[in-house]
Amino acid sequence: MIDHPSVRDNVPLAPLTTYKVGGAARVFAEPGDLAELREILSLTPPDTHIVVLGRGSNVVISEKGIDGLVIKLGRSFQAVSVGDDGDVTAGGGAALPKVARLAAAKGRGGLGFFVGIPGSVGGAVRMNAGGHGSDTATVMATATILDSTTRRMTRSTPRDLAMGYRSSNLTDTDIVVQATFVTTERDVDALEDEIREITRWRKENQPGGTLNAGSVFKNPDGDFAGAIIERVGLKGERFGPVAVSPVHANFLVAGDDATADDIFSFVEHIRAIVRDRTGIDLEPEIKFLGEFAGDREAS
Numbered sequence: 001m002i003d004h005p006s007v008r009d010n011v012p013l014a015p016l017t018t019y020k021v022g023g024a025a026r027v028f029a030e031p032g033d034l035a036e037l038r039e040i041l042s043l044t045p046p047d048t049h050i051v052v053l054g055r056g057s058n059v060v061i062s063e064k065g066i067d068g069l070v071i072k073l074g075r076s077f078q079a080v081s082v083g084d085d086g087d088v089t090a091g092g093g094a095a096l097p098k099v100a101r102l103a104a105a106k107g108r109g110g111l112g113f114f115v116g117i118p119g120s121v122g123g124a125v126r127m128n129a130g131g132h133g134s135d136t137a138t139v140m141a142t143a144t145i146l147d148s149t150t151r152r153m154t155r156s157t158p159r160d161l162a163m164g165y166r167s168s169n170l171t172d173t174d175i176v177v178q179a180t181f182v183t184t185e186r187d188v189d190a191l192e193d194e195i196r197e198i199t200r201w202r203k204e205n206q207p208g209g210t211l212n213a214g215s216v217f218k219n220p221d222g223d224f225a226g227a228i229i230e231r232v233g234l235k236g237e238r239f240g241p242v243a244v245s246p247v248h249a250n251f252l253v254a255g256d257d258a259t260a261d262d263i264f265s266f267v268e269h270i271r272a273i274v275r276d277r278t279g280i281d282l283e284p285e286i287k288f289l290g291e292f293a294g295d296r297e298a299s
């Protein structure tokens with residue numbers, strides 16, 4: 001459909017996500033740099049449904065796959081650098097743990113929390129990823145966004161992007177190609193200790209080494225989704241090949257044989273039970289991409 005060396009048809013997406021479920025992208029592009037990304041977009045027929053995939057750590061891809069163009073930012077978008085002013089600039093595809101470790105090694109503080117989040121910079125901006133008392137909006141100066149329809153680039157602040165709790169006003173047509181983070185000067189040893197402590201905490205409090213996509217639901221005001229799920233007695237419960245983690249009740253862990261539909265059904269089942277017993281409507285934090293039963297064509 002798109003004649004370009006960085007574009008392929010029918011590419012399985014499951015291996016590109018942490019849940020390892022779901023179908024294929026009808027068209028898949030992995031542009032190596034901004035010029036290639038622009039070229040591919042200029043060859044893309046108007047009205048093509050476009051999805052940007054980061055490191056796939058917050059998504060469930062439909063078993064029917066994605067009927068459109070899936071873009072994964074390639075090589076040059078993984079770069080991370082520290083400027084003379086101490087600001088850290090990273091490509092939209094850069095891994096967050098890499099950003100955290102590089103900043104720490106250069107004595108730049110404030111980005112340590114990224115070490116526990118296995119996503120990309122682009123995914124973090126879109127989701128306003130956060131933890132350990134901080135989030136992306138707090139540390140971000142600007143993000144450079146390419147509009148895939150107009151191919152115009154803008155540089156936006158967290159305020160422009162209305163970044164709130166695990167949310168922003170970015171849509172599927174926006175591609176985060178780069179972001180710059182403000183840091184403070186700190187002692188390298190202290191920063192590396194902080195990174196070790198966050199990593200230790202994660203190992204102790206999250207189901208490491210399993211198939212999951214982090215917290216499934218957003219925390220409602222003044223409460224924790226995991227605590228609510230525990231209160232209604234679902235911690236450790238199974239639903240076919242998917243289980244509520246016995247370590248952290250807001251993580252749903254998938255078995256090797258689980259499908260995207262199994263995860264979707266369990267999420268809806270938990271929401272229904274929580275709604276019935278507490279009146280609280282838990283809002284999913286993870287994104288279901290593509291078609292799901294019950295018409296959750298979400299992104």
Ligand SMILES: Cc1cc2nc3c(=O)[nH]c(=O)nc-3n(C[C@H](O)[C@H](O)[C@H](O)COP(=O)(O)OP(=O)(O)OC[C@H]3O[C@@H](n4cnc5c(N)ncnc54)[C@H](O)[C@@H]3O)c2cc1C
Pocket residue numbers: 018051052053054055056057058059073092093116117118119120121122123124125126127128129130131166170174175176177206212213214215287299
């Ligand atoms: C073990 C584990 C722990 C986690 N812990 C945390 C945590 O502590 N805090 C937290 O906030 N999250 C956490 N997460 C969730 C996830 O890592 C974050 O939401 C992360 O920011 C998602 O980034 P990603 O690159 O994987 O995005 P993806 O999952 O690939 O995509 C998520 C959304 O972002 C969009 N997107 C991705 N890249 C771009 C881009 N370049 N431009 C525009 N849009 C883009 C996608 O289209 C999609 O809508 C965790 C996940 C796991 C598996």
